[in-house]
Amino acid sequence: MVAMNLAGLDAIIFDFDGVLVESVDVKTRAFASLYEKYGATVVAQVEDYHLNNGGIARFEKFRYFQTEILGEPPLTDSEAAALADAFSALVMERVVEAPMVIGAQAFLTTAGRHLPLFVVSGTPTAELHEIIRRRQLGTVFSGIWGSPGSKAENIAELLREHGLPADCCVMIGDAIADLEGARANNVHFLGRVAETDDNLFASDITTFVDFEHLPDAWR
Numbered sequence: 002m003v004a005m006n007l008a009g010l011d012a013i014i015f016d017f018d019g020v021l022v023e024s025v026d027v028k029t030r031a032f033a034s035l036y037e038k039y040g041a042t043v044v045a046q047v048e049d050y051h052l053n054n055g056g057i058a059r060f061e062k063f064r065y066f067q068t069e070i071l072g073e074p075p076l077t078d079s080e081a082a083a084l085a086d087a088f089s090a091l092v093m094e095r096v097v098e099a100p101m102v103i104g105a106q107a108f109l110t111t112a113g114r115h116l117p118l119f120v121v122s123g124t125p126t127a128e129l130h131e132i133i134r135r136r137q138l139g140t141v142f143s144g145i146w147g148s149p150g151s152k153a154e155n156i157a158e159l160l161r162e163h164g165l166p167a168d169c170c171v172m173i174g175d176a177i178a179d180l181e182g183a184r185a186n187n188v189h190f191l192g193r194v195a196e197t198d199d200n201l202f203a204s205d206i207t208t209f210v211d212f213e214h215l216p217d218a219w220r
Contacts, residue, residue: 014119014156015174016179017124029051054176057178108215109138119159126147130145133145152178153181171183176201194208
């Protein structure tokens with residue numbers, strides 16, 4: 002796809018954790034807490050998988066941990082729901098209180114004057130709505146999508162519902178799942194890579210550290 006900038010956009014789609022809010026570490030610690038009874042080796046594997054598979058719904062991660070790391074029979078729906086409830090209890094308050102990514106609030110205010118803004122996240126939809134409401138960001142976004150829909154499915158639904166041309170939209174994300182969801186819908190992509198994180202994106206993907214250090218074309 003050709004390079005894109007703000008002047009040519011009809012809408013911006015954001016991931017939430019790690020893009021607008023510095024909450025990735027909150028969720029890493031929550032996953033570690035749930036699996037600490039299995040020992041340090043398992044915790045390290047859980048943390049590594051989580052950090053290298055951002056944007057994937059927690060239910061999918063729990064199922065992976067169960068079969069691929071613990072080597073146990075697949076989780077039942079009730080077992081997965083219990084883990085998800087425990088995870089939500091650990092993270093809700095901390096995500097609500099986590100700091101915004103530097104410059105994100107100003108960027109939302111400026112871009113929101115000209116364009117509709119959306120959130121597509123791997124967080125369960127009801128929880129995501131509650132977090133955004135409690136952070137007083139509810140009026141900022143024209144739509145909010147979370148799991149169980151995948152990134153690709155939710156972006157496709159967003160485009161259909163709002164009649165948006167894919168080639169005039171951008172997804173801003175911090176995970177390969179965000180990039181894949183954008184590519185599945187022919188939406189442009191801009192990657193956020195925090196200063197302390199490894200860059201998981203290929204060299205042809207434009208990235209930025211925070212919203213005060215956007216590439217010139219995106220200012």
